[in-house]
Amino acid sequence: MGMAAKFGRVASAYGEVVRSPSYFPLWLGQLASSFGDTLHYIALVVLIFRLTGQGLAVAGLVVAEVLPALLLGPLAGVVIDRFSRKAVLIGSDLFRATLALSLLWPQGAWHAYLVAAGLAAGNTFFNPTVQAIIPAVTTERQRLAANSVAWSTGRFVQLVASTVAGSLIGLLGTGPAFAVNAGSFVCSAALIATLPIPRHADQIGVGAKRGLGGYFAEARAGLGFALADRFLSRLLLVQGLASFAVGATGAMLVVLAERHLHLPTAGFAWLIGAIGLGALLGPLIPNALARDYRDVRWLFIPYVIRGIGDVLLAVFTPLPIALLLLFVYGLNTSTGMVVFSSTVQGAVPDAVRGRVFALLDVTWNAMRLLSLALGGLAADVLGIRALYWIGGGLLTLAGLLGLALLERQDFHRESAPPARAG
Numbered sequence: 001m002g003m004a005a006k007f008g009r010v011a012s013a014y015g016e017v018v019r020s021p022s023y024f025p026l027w028l029g030q031l032a033s034s035f036g037d038t039l040h041y042i043a044l045v046v047l048i049f050r051l052t053g054q055g056l057a058v059a060g061l062v063v064a065e066v067l068p069a070l071l072l073g074p075l076a077g078v079v080i081d082r083f084s085r086k087a088v089l090i091g092s093d094l095f096r097a098t099l100a101l102s103l104l105w106p107q108g109a110w111h112a113y114l115v116a117a118g119l120a121a122g123n124t125f126f127n128p129t130v131q132a133i134i135p136a137v138t139t140e141r142q143r144l145a146a147n148s149v150a151w152s153t154g155r156f157v158q159l160v161a162s163t164v165a166g167s168l169i170g171l172l173g174t175g176p177a178f179a180v181n182a183g184s185f186v187c188s189a190a191l192i193a194t195l196p197i198p199r200h201a202d203q204i205g206v207g208a209k210r211g212l213g214g215y216f217a218e219a220r221a222g223l224g225f226a227l228a229d230r231f232l233s234r235l236l237l238v239q240g241l242a243s244f245a246v247g248a249t250g251a252m253l254v255v256l257a258e259r260h261l262h263l264p265t266a267g268f269a270w271l272i273g274a275i276g277l278g279a280l281l282g283p284l285i286p287n288a289l290a291r292d293y294r295d296v297r298w299l300f301i302p303y304v305i306r307g308i309g310d311v312l313l314a315v316f317t318p319l320p321i322a323l324l325l326l327f328v329y330g331l332n333t334s335t336g337m338v339v340f341s342s343t344v345q346g347a348v349p350d351a352v353r354g355r356v357f358a359l360l361d362v363t364w365n366a367m368r369l370l371s372l373a374l375g376g377l378a379a380d381v382l383g384i385r386a387l388y389w390i391g392g393g394l395l396t397l398a399g400l401l402g403l404a405l406l407e408r409q410d411f412h413r414e415s416a417p418p419a420r421a422g
Contacts (some may be wrong), residue, residue, distance in 0.1 A: 012286060013145040022137040025131070025195045027150055029188035033093075034154045036162035036184025038118075040100060041167055043177035044112060051109045062251070062372060064113045068121040074219040075217055076125045077210040077393040080354025081401035082218065086197045087127050088188045092126035097185035103178040128357035133197055134355075135345050143345060144293050148283035151207045155280045155334070159273075225305030230407050231347055232356060238402040239360060240367045243301055243392035248369035248375020250389060256313065259384050261322055278330020283338045285331065293339050293413035294346070296403055302336035303399030308393030316386040343411050 017023055059306065080088055099118040106112060138146045169177060228230040257263045257271055286293045309325045309332075316322065348356045371391075379387045 004290045009222075013142070014149045017138065017142045017145045017149055020138070020142070022196055023142070025191040026133075026137060027146075027153070029152055029159050029191035032128070032152055032184040032187045032191075033159045035161045036100075038158045039165050039168070040181035040248040040410075042162065043174040044103075044116060046169055047106060047174045047396050048109055048112050051106070051112065060113065062306065063369075064116040065120040066369045067359055068117050069124045069365040070369070072121055072124045073365075074355075075215060075222075075356045076128060077219040077222055077355030077358030078215045080129050080132055080358065081222070081352060084197075084199075085133050085354075086195065088125055089133075089192045092122045093185045093189035093192070094128070096122040097189070100178050100185065101182040106174075113335040122400065124358070124361065128354055128361060131341060131345060131357040132208035132350075132353040134341070135350070136198055137195065140346065144287060144338065144342045147341045148287055148344075151334055151338050152280055152283045155276055159276050159280070185223045192313070203275070210332075216388065219355065220367045222352050223359065225352055226356055226359055229231055230405065231411075234402070234405040234409075236363055238303075238361070238398050238405065241365050241401065242365045242395055242398040243367035244371045245307070245391045245398060247371025248378070249388055249391035251372055252375060252379055252384060255379060255384050256388060260314065261317055261318065270319070270323065271326055273331040274326040275333070278332075279334040282331040282334030285335050286339055293392060294343055295376040295397060295408060296411075298339045299343060299406070300399040300402035302332035302339075303402065304396050305404070306336075306401075307392045307394070307396030310388050310395060312392075314388035314392070346367055347411055365413045 019025060045061070096119050098113045099122070103112065103115055134143065134146060165177065226236065253271060263270070287297055290298055306329050309329045311323050313322060316325075344356070344360070345353070375387055375391070378390065382390075
């Protein structure tokens with residue numbers, strides 16, 4: 001099959017999944033929410049800097065966004081697996097809409113941090129739920145295309161929103177951006193309300209324990225299942241190492257641009273644009289080239305390529321080379337993400353899918369926070385180039401470790417569901 005025919009097949013698969021009445025409302029709601037989120041984040045950074053006048057105060061947003069995921073992740077997973085997933089999605093949207101709207105009347109920096117933490121808490125419930133319901137609203141054949149079209153169009157919307165944000169905030173202030181974000185959450189909730197989501201396998205199970213003890217028991221059961229499962233236990237190890245590798249390098253790209261590439265302030269936006277363009281196109285690769293994406297190489301070779309790219313970024317200084325490396329980085333990031341989501345969605349049983357995705361989020365954020373703390377010290381003590389050498393080496397190691405540990409894994413065979421707690 002020629003390349004044109006392959007990409008024609010991809011376009012057909014994308015069109016089929018987008019037109020699907022069981023997926024279209026979720027996809028459209030995610031696009032609206034992504035546009036609002038991008039405007040909101042840029043406006044929030046501007047608002048905090050205006051209120052405090054300190055760049056360090058902006059860095060506090062990372063902590064405000066990560067801590068709720070760490071603290072609430074185990075609870076979120078149980079809620080997602082116990083109760084109506086449609087209700088969880090709609091409730092999360094309306095909760096976040098209320099918080100975003102409150103910033104039309106900012107009360108101070110503490111208010112902005114509180115909203116940032118609240119939105120992150122809502123995301124902790126919303127994002128794993130979306131991952132959990134994809135297999136219920138798509139067929140197995142549609143799954144990769146569904147994750148791919150969501151990722152690609154989401155990145156496109158973010159690029160558009162980033163372009164709009166500067167002019168909007170400059171002319172009208174931060175308030176309209178927060179209002180648009182609140183409206184996007186309401187739009188998402190309305191669309192999800194029309195989505196036919198079947199009851200999942202363990203929704204308010206007959207044997208479920210009530211009270212706080214029941215939630216802890218269900219959380220332990222989910223954790224026990226993940227640690228006992230050959231695929232998930234190894235995936236958690238590899239993901240943790242990968243997050244530790246990229247947490248600092250991703251946050252320190254602006255420092256690399258200034259100290260190593262010697263770019264003007266606007267140059268950082270060029271680097272982000274190269275990553276964004278690659279991330280936009282990346283999902284086309286497995287859809288066009290993979291006979292079967294459920295292969296360990298599609299999961300972990302992108303890690304190796306990205307790791308080598310980080311090392312090369314610390315070696316070369318010409319801007320065209322940096323842009324090319326970051327474009328390839330974006331390609332492999334999005335390729336790995338859509339394959340990762342599609343594979344895990346198919347390999348994890350429905351009854352525990354919410355807890356598994358919540359656990360993956362907790363692991364990623366915990367290691368990211370540790371990486372940010374140690375990476376900042378490493379950049380100051382060893383220099384920014386050394387940080388990228390270390391981060392790239394660790395990410396390459398994570399990819400090679402994944403290839404070695406899961407070489408014989410059968411991704412077509414779904415894991416057995418866990419026993420009910422209690």
